[in-house]
Amino acid sequence: MIDQKEIITKIQKSMPTSKVEIESEDGVHFFANIWAEEFAGIPMLAQHRMVYDAIGAAVGREIHALSIKTHVVIK
Amino acid sequence: MSVLSRIETYVGDHEVVLFMKGTADFPQCGFSGKVVKILKDLSVDFFVVNVLDDEEVREGVKVFSNWPTIPQLYVGGELVGGCDIVVDLFESGELQKMLTATAS
Numbered sequence: 001m002i003d004q005k006e007i008i009t010k011i012q013k014s015m016p017t018s019k020v021e022i023e024s025e026d027g028v029h030f031f032a033n034i035w036a037e038e039f040a041g042i043p044m045l046a047q048h049r050m051v052y053d054a055i056g057a058a059v060g061r062e063i064h065a066l067s068i069k070t071h072v073v074i075k
Numbered sequence: 076m077s078v079l080s081r082i083e084t085y086v087g088d089h090e091v092v093l094f095m096k097g098t099a100d101f102p103q104c105g106f107s108g109k110v111v112k113i114l115k116d117l118s119v120d121f122f123v124v125n126v127l128d129d130e131e132v133r134e135g136v137k138v139f140s141n142w143p144t145i146p147q148l149y150v151g152g153e154l155v156g157g158c159d160i161v162v163d164l165f166e167s168g169e170l171q172k173m174l175t176a177t178a179s
Binding site: 049052060 | 137141155
């Protein structure tokens, strides 16, 4: 099992300005709201890829599904 | 034929391709089912690849697109995204534009 704090730490390690809210009812399906300056000027698909890459191999394994809502923060 | 070239053929030969768990009539996962419903609501013809029947493609498509989850929707040979993005694009009307653009 992977816990939410671990996911948040991974996201923030690769996106230092990010603010992350994450929920899960069953510990395998997660829903994340992410605010970050790093998303500025980046198409939605690429934003989601950034998040998946930040979390790494757990996505698709311990994390069965991760629904993502990204929000651009303008400096 | 390597799995990546098989995937390339699927994506290249059909306008709209959905890699999903299950079939259009019997989706085996909620996220796949949501995308199927949207495509059906838009009465779009789409080619389905049931990754549950093909373990090689199930993993290969994640490498092909550098996208770690299923379902994956392709339009005009390009990855549109997974369930979240398809829902977002549908709600904003963007998906309809993409589908008519490639259909003409």
